Amino acid sequence: MMLGRKPVAPAKGASAARTVRPVRLAGGRRQLVVSAAAAPVDPAEKYDYILVGGGTAGCVLANKLSADGNKKVLVLEAGPSGDSLEVAVPAGIARLFAHPVMDWGMSSLTQKQLVAREIYLARGRLLGGSSGTNATLYHRGTSSDYDSWGLEGWTSKDVLDWFVKAECYGDGPKPYHGNSGSMNVEQPRYQNPLHEEFFRAAAAAGIPANPDFNDWSRPQDGYGEFQVAQNKGQRADTYRTYLKPALSRGNLKVVTGARTTKVHIEKGSSGPRARGVEFATQQFGDRYSAQLAPGGEVLMCTGAVHTPHLLMLSGVGPAAALREHGVDVVADLAGVGANLQDHPAAVVAVRAKPEFEKLSVTSEIYDEKCNIKLGAVAQYLFNRRGPLATTGCDHGAFVRTSGSHSQPDLQMRFVPGCALDPDGVKSYIVFGELKKQGRAWPGGITLQLLAIRAKSKGSIGLKAADPFINPAININYFSDPADLATLKQGVRMARDIARQEPLRKYLQEETFPGERASSDSDIEEYVRRTVHSGNALVGTCAMGTSPAKGAVVSSSDLKVFGVEGLRVVDASVLPQIPGGQTGAATVMVAERAAALLKGQTTMAPSRQPVAA
Numbered sequence: 285m286m287l288g289r290k291p292v293a294p295a296k297g298a299s300a301a302r303t304v305r306p307v308r309l310a311g312g313r314r315q316l317v318v319s320a321a322a323a324p325v326d327p328a329e330k331y332d333y334i335l336v337g338g339g340t341a342g343c344v345l346a347n348k349l350s351a352d353g354n355k356k357v358l359v360l361e362a363g364p365s366g367d368s369l370e371v372a373v374p375a376g377i378a379r380l381f382a383h384p385v386m387d388w389g390m391s392s393l394t395q396k397q398l399v400a401r402e403i404y405l406a407r408g409r410l411l412g413g414s415s416g417t418n419a420t421l422y423h424r425g426t427s428s429d430y431d432s433w434g435l436e437g438w439t440s441k442d443v444l445d446w447f448v449k450a451e452c453y454g455d456g457p458k459p460y461h462g463n464s465g466s467m468n469v470e471q472p473r474y475q476n477p478l479h480e481e482f483f484r485a486a487a488a489a490g491i492p493a494n495p496d497f498n499d500w501s502r503p504q505d506g507y508g509e510f511q512v513a514q515n516k517g518q519r520a521d522t523y524r525t526y527l528k529p530a531l532s533r534g535n536l537k538v539v540t541g542a543r544t545t546k547v548h549i550e551k552g553s554s555g556p557r558a559r560g561v562e563f564a565t566q567q568f569g570d571r572y573s574a575q576l577a578p579g580g581e582v583l584m585c586t587g588a589v590h591t592p593h594l595l596m597l598s599g600v601g602p603a604a605a606l607r608e609h610g611v612d613v614v615a616d617l618a619g620v621g622a623n624l625q626d627h628p629a630a631v632v633a634v635r636a637k638p639e640f641e642k643l644s645v646t647s648e649i650y651d652e653k654c655n656i657k658l659g660a661v662a663q664y665l666f667n668r669r670g671p672l673a674t675t676g677c678d679h680g681a682f683v684r685t686s687g688s689h690s691q692p693d694l695q696m697r698f699v700p701g702c703a704l705d706p707d708g709v710k711s712y713i714v715f716g717e718l719k720k721q722g723r724a725w726p727g728g729i730t731l732q733l734l735a736i737r738a739k740s741k742g743s744i745g746l747k748a749a750d751p752f753i754n755p756a757i758n759i760n761y762f763s764d765p766a767d768l769a770t771l772k773q774g775v776r777m778a779r780d781i782a783r784q785e786p787l788r789k790y791l792q793e794e795t796f797p798g799e800r801a802s803s804d805s806d807i808e809e810y811v812r813r814t815v816h817s818g819n820a821l822v823g824t825c826a827m828g829t830s831p832a833k834g835a836v837v838s839s840s841d842l843k844v845f846g847v848e849g850l851r852v853v854d855a856s857v858l859p860q861i862p863g864g865q866t867g868a869a870t871v872m873v874a875e876r877a878a879a880l881l882k883g884q885t886t887m888a889p890s891r892q893p894v895a896a
Contacts, residue, residue, distance in 0.1 A: 368386070448460070468513065544594060584825075621745055622826075696733060
């Protein structure tokens with residue numbers, strides 16, 4: 285949706301010893317740099333922890349590690365603060381796709397198998413990272429997802445305690461939920477009449493109800509509400525829930541607009557060791573360095589794209605690829621940048637009959653000329669409910685597209701509104717054209733279909749040794765044909781649901797793929813031509829037991845193999861993608877990593893039995 289932007293203000297409780305400098309960026313936007321005196325960091329100051337990236341995991345670590353007042357913690361974030369209105373209001377998500385400041389604006393290499401298209405990859409570039417730009421859906425996947433990793437210390441019994449520990453679930457404690465953590469989770473606060481009709485249609489199509497997709501005592505299959513990372517209708521990203529409460533600590537320094545360009549690694553007699561990092565700021569236009577204190581560590585928290593990219597720029601990665609770009613090899617790790625996984629997605633959209641168009645969420649937000657309705661604004665401001673309290677896709681289902689699957693391979697996200705384009709981002713480009721023409725957003729429904737346990741794997745590589753040149757991202761969808769089969773069958777199942785009487789009476793015409801796409805080859809062509817990212821990138825610095833098996837970090841402590849003083853703590857360490865949104869798993873990893881860094885080396889036994 286189109287929301288105005290509000291100027292970023294200093295965080296409450298910020299240390300008086302620091303200065304907060306507003307930085308003017310291209311387009312007149314501002315960001316905050318928390319700095320000491322005339323430079324972003326004091327060259328003489330040394331840190332126990334340097335966090336490269338203030339994203340989903342970085343905010344968790346900043347909070348937990350700075351709780352020890354004896355430890356100095358520095359966070360370097362390339363983007364701005366996450367205080368803007370379009371981040372806080374869930375419906376503002378539409379303004380965050382391809383945002384000129386708060387998104388990295390990344391796309392894959394040209395994909396021949398996808399009709400020679402580049403795939404846009406939404407990556408949050410702000411404090412809170414992609415937790416500040418995602419759909420706020422809170423899904424852990426299933427217990428089988430973690431057991432399938434086959435890693436000691438990371439089974440479902442091991443990780444459950446950390447999910448529960450991190451969570452603050454508004455409906456109170458339950459066997460698989462916590463109510464004392466920092467990560468706010470609640471049921472959706474927006475309800476639309478079409479949600480209930482979708483549930484009835486799903487039941488008519490043979491899908492069971494599921495009251496809680498994060499309850500591991502039962503299968504994931506079913507339809508229902510998706511829990512969301514929100515706090516009374518406001519986005520509860522890790523910037524708001526973890527970092528902001530810690531900003532007043534004198535031992536924590538956060539620098540925004542600081543793009544890390546290299547990890548400084550010395551080759552000593554005892555082997556390579558991280559000594560600090562180099563970074564650049566748009567404020568000063570120069571390179572700077574930040575140094576570790578003796579025994580200190582650099583923690584890579586920049587996600588599944590930037591973490592492997594920075595490691596390679598720093599000499600850690602596949603030796604041949606590094607030498608090809610003139611990068612000195614510090615540690616030959618073939619797994620850096622490999623094993624890229626994501627949730628490929630496609631949509632089915634159907635227009636509503638004219639008399640039912642006003643039921644759509646878009647009709648509740650926008651008037652006939654695509655201007656935002658004051659009533660929707662008032663409803664949100666006064667009680668944090670209504671259409672602005674949703675990202676639009678917080679109801680849906682998990683299903684198996686084949687009886688041969690042991691658990692669901694498809695997630696259906698139901699939206700009580702009609703997509704304007706089969707690619708979610710392009711819908712808002714089309715919306716802009718409608719607004720210019722003074723036309724209304726047509727009503728209807730959309731089912732976004734995600735292959736949540738995708739088997740295809742891509743890679744991150746170097747295009748050049750210049751850190752300001754984006755990496756080569758080969759998303760490689762459908763390299764495993766099972767993922768294409770999942771989405772093709774997903775289209776058929778979504779159509780079946782839309783044709784059930786509870787929904788059919790509201791609907792008029794299928795816009796995507798369109799009724800002409802009837803044969804198997806038609807559906808396949810449509811999926812290849814329109815598949816887009818579910819924004820769940822993981823796996824490019826996978827944890828494991830040995831580099832010979834493709835691991836980059838040790839599953840026992842997340843240390844990078846062959847380099848002292850360097851760990852990775854973000855979604856890139858997940859060796860296999862969970863069958864749910866990956867933000868929850870990333871927070872779980874960060875919570876556990878923080879405990880390990882603070883000296884807790886054993887895992888508490890799980891509070892509850894975990895279903896097989």
